[in-house]
Amino acid sequence: MTLAHDWAGTVGETWAEEWHRTDRGFAAMTPHLDAAILAAAPVQGGAIDIGCGAGGTSIALARARPGLTVTGIDLSPALVDTARSRAGGCDNLSFRVADATAVPDLDGTADLLVSRHGVMFFDDPVAGMAALRRLAVPGGALVFSCFDSVTRNRFAADPMVAATGREPQPATAYAPGPFGFADPDFVTATLTAAGWGALHREAVAFDYRVGAGDDPVGDAVNFFTRIGPSAPLLRAASPEERGPMIARLTEVVRQHLRDGVVDFPASAWLWSARAA
Numbered sequence: 554m555t556l557a558h559d560w561a562g563t564v565g566e567t568w569a570e571e572w573h574r575t576d577r578g579f580a581a582m583t584p585h586l587d588a589a590i591l592a593a594a595p596v597q598g599g600a601i602d603i604g605c606g607a608g609g610t611s612i613a614l615a616r617a618r619p620g621l622t623v624t625g626i627d628l629s630p631a632l633v634d635t636a637r638s639r640a641g642g643c644d645n646l647s648f649r650v651a652d653a654t655a656v657p658d659l660d661g662t663a664d665l666l667v668s669r670h671g672v673m674f675f676d677d678p679v680a681g682m683a684a685l686r687r688l689a690v691p692g693g694a695l696v697f698s699c700f701d702s703v704t705r706n707r708f709a710a711d712p713m714v715a716a717t718g719r720e721p722q723p724a725t726a727y728a729p730g731p732f733g734f735a736d737p738d739f740v741t742a743t744l745t746a747a748g749w750g751a752l753h754r755e756a757v758a759f760d761y762r763v764g765a766g767d768d769p770v771g772d773a774v775n776f777f778t779r780i781g782p783s784a785p786l787l788r789a790a791s792p793e794e795r796g797p798m799i800a801r802l803t804e805v806v807r808q809h810l811r812d813g814v815v816d817f818p819a820s821a822w823l824w825s826a827r828a829a
Contacts, residue, residue, distance in 0.1 A: 560604075560627070560628040560629045560632075560674070561628040561629055561630070564629075565627070565628065565629025565630070565631050565632050566629070566631040567779055567780065568606065568607070568629070568631075568632060568780070569607060569629065569631035569632045569634065569635045570631075571776075571779055571780055572606070572607035572632075572635055574763075574772075574776055574780070575606075575607070575780060576607065576609050577762050577765070578708070578761045578762055578763060579669065579670075579761070580762060581759040581760050581761070581762070582698065582757055582759040582761075582819070582821055583609070583610075583613075583669070585698075585755075585757045585759075585823055586610070586667075586669055586696070586698045586823060587610075587613055587614075587617075589696050589755075589823055589825060590610070590613075590614055590665070590667050590696050591614075591617055591618075593665055593694040593696050593825060594614065594617070594618050594621065594665050594694075595618075595621070595664050595665065596618065596620045596621075597618075597620035597621060598620075598621060598622070598664035598665070598690075599621070599622050599623075599624070599662045599663050599664055599665075599690075600614060600618070600621045600622070600623045600624070600663060600664065600665040600666070600667065601623075601624050601625075601626060601653070601659065601662075601663045601665075601666050601667070601688055602614070602623065602624070602625040602626065602667050602668065602671075603626060603653045603666060603667070603668040603671050603672060603685060603697070604626070604627055604628075604653070604668050604669075604670070604671020604672065604674075605625030605626055605627045605632075605633075605636060605648065605671070606627060606629075606632050606636070606669070606671065607632055607635045607636050607639065608625055608632075608635065608636025608637070608639050608640055608648065609639075609669070610625075610667060610668075610669045611623055611624075611625035611636065611640070611646060611648070612636075612639060612640050612643060612646065614667065615640075615643040615645050615646035616643060619645055620645075621645060621664075621665075622645055623643075623645055623646045623647075624646075624647055624648070624649065624659065625646070625647070625648040625649075626648070626649055626650075626651050626653045626656065627648070627650065627651075627671075628650070628651075628652060629650070630650050633648045633649070633650045636648045653684070653685065653688075654675070654680070654681055654684035654685070655684070656688070659688050660687050660688060661687070661688070661689070661690060662688065662690070663688045663689050663690065663693055664689075664690055664693050664694070665693060665694045665695075665696070666685055666688060666689055666693065666694070666695045666696070666697075667695075667696050667697065668696075668697040668698070669697070669698050670697075670698055670699055670700065670731070670821075671697070672685070672697050672699065672734065673699050673700070673729065673730060673731060673732070673733035673734045674729045674730065674733065675729060676729060678727060678733070678734075678743045679743050679746045679747050680747075681747075682743055682744055682746075682747035682749065683746075683747040683748055685747075686747055686748040686749060686828055689828040690828070691828060692827055692828055693827070693828045694825065694826070694827055694828075695744075695749060695824070695825065695826040695827070695828070696823075696824070696825045697823075697824050698757070698821050698822065698823050698824070699733075699734035699735070699740070699821060699822050699824070700731055700732050700734070700735060700819075700820070700821055700822075701735055701756065701820035701821055701822055702723045702732065702735045702820070703721050703722075703723060703732045703735070704720070704721070704722075704723060705818070705819075705820040706732075706761070706817075706818075706819045706820055707817045707818045707819070708761040708763055708781070708817035708818075708819055709721070709731070709732075709781055709782055709783075711805045711809075711817065712777045712781060712782070712783035712802055712805065713782055713783050713786075714805070715783070715798060715801040715802040715804075715805045716783045716786045716787060716790075716798050716801075716802065717786065721782070723735065727739060731782070734822070735822075737754055737822060740754075740822070740824065741754075744824075744826055748828065748829050749826040749827065749828060749829060750826065750827055750828075750829035751825075751826060751827040751829075752824070752825075752826050753824070753825045753826070754822050754823065754824050754825075755822070755823045756820065756821075756822060756823075757820070757821045757822070757823050758818070758819070758820050759819050759820075759821065760816035760817070760818065760819065761816065761817045761818075761819035762814060762815070762816050763776045763777065763806075763815050763816070763817060764776065764806065764810070764814060764815030765813070765814045765815070769810060769813060769814055769815045770803065770806050770807055770810060770815065772815070773806045773809075773815040774799065774802055774803050774806055777802060777806075778799075783802070786798075787799070787802075
């Protein structure tokens, strides 16, 4: 399970090192999110990217809406450093290392709040979404994406099967982590309790790319040792255990090799709301 504080340490550092490959993984979903963001984005005002990571969403928004003042916020110093290094020429964009639920100087300043898979890590999701609500102006918009069930995200589930021999099961109650907002009924109740209204959701099926280049299978296997729920299991395994696990993972990856790339089926929810 990835918790919020993990992003401030080694998880954030790994994602900063791997930002090219993590952005590649989301590349087929990102246009859906970007379109929803632009549909909600005013021409001018303030926008905040929650859990901005390596800055892709923040940069795209700042360039598309030069009249907006865009602030990207993330817990990870390494990811914020990467985002800053990518944002040359965006005078309307800044980044800060912070907990987005504890930035009182930004309360009531956001006409738009956005997040690409960055809002599923709150210890208390109602309190977390209420804190984001305080950042918004009255009627301000919220647009975010989050993963659907782990069983419909085979890039996560299949490596877990290879590592453990067991199919991961969807959580029966909320737990912070990548799949914490998989249940749309739970998300609806959470947003409503936190003061968000005009809720809308859309399911987005996409291909999550994990391997490409001269050796797409090797690229994908290496990716899974670095990123995803199977990565800590592979790192913790003894040499005797790790060899068979990698062999099983390699076979799973080969099954998804098509036309020189390795894509796994993935599914996300795309949400929008308004500050009530």
